[in-house]
Amino acid sequence: xxxxxxxxxxxxxxxxxxxxxxxxxxxxxxxxxxxxxxxxxxxxxxxxxxxxxxxxxxxxxxxxxxxxxxxxxxxxxxxxxxxxxxxxxxxxxxxxxxxxxx
Numbered sequence: 001x002x003x004x005x006x007x008x009x010x011x012x013x014x015x016x017x018x019x020x021x022x023x024x025x026x027x028x029x030x031x032x033x034x035x036x037x038x039x040x041x042x043x044x045x046x047x048x049x050x051x052x053x054x055x056x057x058x059x060x061x062x063x064x065x066x067x068x069x070x071x072x073x074x075x076x077x078x079x080x081x082x083x084x085x086x087x088x089x090x091x092x093x094x095x096x097x098x099x100x101x102x
Contacts, residue, residue, distance in 0.1 A: 049075050049099075057082075058100045059091060069102075 052072055059068045059082065068091060070084035078093040 046075050046077070046093075049080065049093075052099075052101060056102045058102060059096055060098045060100075061091070061095045062097045065095065065097070 049072065053075065054071065054073075056071050057069070059080070061067075068082055068084060068089055070082040070089070072080060073083050073088065074081040075093075080091045080093060080096075082089050082091060
């Protein structure tokens with residue numbers, strides 16, 4: 001193969017992998033960072049939830065997620081242990097959208 005063929009084949013790949021993809025990743029990270037810093041959004045702390053251990057609640061993880069109804073048993077780091085009718089469930093606190101205490 002001559003040099004012109006190498007340039008025609010590998011230059012577009014170089015541009016995609018070394019220039020375009022890193023810029024897209026940086027833009028995506030900036031959007032995520034901005035959405036987390038929105039005004040009015042507060043990250044949930046364990047101390048707040050520890051006051052409600054032993055109380056019945058309804059936990060929602062978003063529109064496409066699940067709703068869990070049960071009693072909060074324990075809170076460790078970012079995980080909630082909830083006792084439901086089916087048994088115990090662990091829920092990641094980062095995905096919780098709302099908690100309603102019944």
